[in-house]
Amino acid sequence: MIVYWLCFILFLVGLYGVITRRNLIKIAISLSIMEFSTFLFFALVGYFEGGVAPIVDPADPVKLYVDPLPQALVLTAIVIGLATTSLLMAVIIRIYRKYGSLDIREIKNLRG
């Protein structure tokens, strides 16, 4: 059970970072931390004590396999996460070129 709580705490660490950090890169890193805590949770959903990798062994058909579906989901989600993170980084680079700063307090043209 404790590992699920740790996973949730990791999510909250990421959320804390997104809310409190002022550097754009650090915000992006905090988002990644949240993302990975979600992936970790998915991996945990499929796992149980003593399960083995889900490769069917004809010699011993009664093995206990872990659930392979969450692993497939995590792989898909990692690819999506790669796309979002790289797009976010590209935007941050452009912002740095325009504003000359990565401080979120100096990037506030839009309000109201």
Added chain:
Amino acid sequence: MNPLIPLLVVIPLAGAFLIMILGRFIRHFNKVLASLVLLILTIISFYFLFNTGDKISVYKVGGWEAVNSIPIGIYMVVDGFTAIVLCIINLIGFLSVFYSISYIARYTSEDYFYALFCLMIAGMNGVVASGDIFNIFVFLEISSISSYALVAFGVEKQQLEATFKYQVLGGLASFLILFGIGFLYWKTKTLNIADIRTVMVSAYDRKFYLMVEIMMLSGFGIKAAVIPFHAWLPDAHSSAPSPISAMLSGVFIKAVGIYVIIRLFFNMFVISEEMAILATTLGTLSMVVGVFLAIGQWDIKRLLAYHSISQMGYVIMSVGIGMILLSRGLRHEVAALAIAGGIFHLINHAAFKGLLFLNAGAIEYSTGTRDLREMGGLAKSMPVTSATSFAASMAISGIPPFNGFFSKLIIIFAAVMAHFYLLAALAAIVSIITLASFLKFQRYAFYNKDSGQKKETVIKEVPFPMVFSMIVLSIICLLLSLLAIPGIRDTFLTPAINILMDPSKYSTYIIGI
């Protein structure tokens, strides 16, 4: 197995790749192909609208049949409600793309624009036609990522800031949704919406599912910009190029936000009274707060963006009233009326808000400004824009011959019949404030005398593609009023309501295939 369903995703995906590969070799290839793709998609979705009725058509991706009546493949489902939302997406998408032919010509790298546009359409069609909850997430991310890129398309200071905010909040929403999906899978060991429903009903763990529901509501609520989660919307929608604003405001927040909320809460989760009251409260809050935030705006597109929040509040409030009645298990006909009002307003909002953003784009195209105080007297120089935007303004503020009147009337009727008098009064008051805000827009933009300073350039009407899209949308605004007539409503709206009112029908049918 209906072989047309995967085409909804395949055609725009193929279009996006072909534009990126061949666009640089053939002149005008990007515009022609993107318009063609959207035109075909519009035809397909109208085919679904006229042929679906009360049927549910299912496509199993990869041909994986159900084992022991447990679905194992990815299902794509088109029913009455899906068909309506598909029509909105592809029709508004087609008109926006046609409008972009002249609007986007002043930007560089048009190929990227059209490719991203096709990707966004593919994502939204996928979300709407998906019967599998993880598949919804995947397509949601496809459309979100392309919309992040499209918001930043101008790569100026404002656009970049808006897209950064949008991405951070959108990312947060995605992780909440993903967490919710993880929890659902943990408990039910399946991802198919219909199957989750049956497993959930057979062993109902109330506290656990309430937690999942709250996660899903906040995740999709961020995507739909319900009021406590609305911070990104005015920035993103006002910074994007105008056809994209029309898509984001007219379609995107509905397809990936409201549609999924309605679908999940009616067809997957067991409706609980707490969640119904929460949804109604959030809807009412966004309806009221959105309009008050809108009224002080001087930037046309920000004004319109805040009105989107307010109008989406109407939809959520109305659907929430339906949920409350359903959860109490009484007065099904009033619940059906409330849901009908919500869906009707969702369709109408797509038409008039798309049109208003296209008008805003036309004004910006001709005058080069978005500030209402710097305009004036445009009614003479831009007659078509003026006339169409008048139609849209009257539609959004609920003036009789236009569609907005009828949907707001149904919503207010339903609220009164359900004995939510306060909500009915609030809906009426918000409608009046909306009218005031749009009269301000009309007066300052089109009728006020020019404020003395003569500009050197003469302001002209916009080119044909933009005019065409605006005129078609204003005609649609008028035609949609016909949906209020009982005979026509029965053909188009009632199948959607039936499928939402009766979740067991949805799940048993899909599992039975």
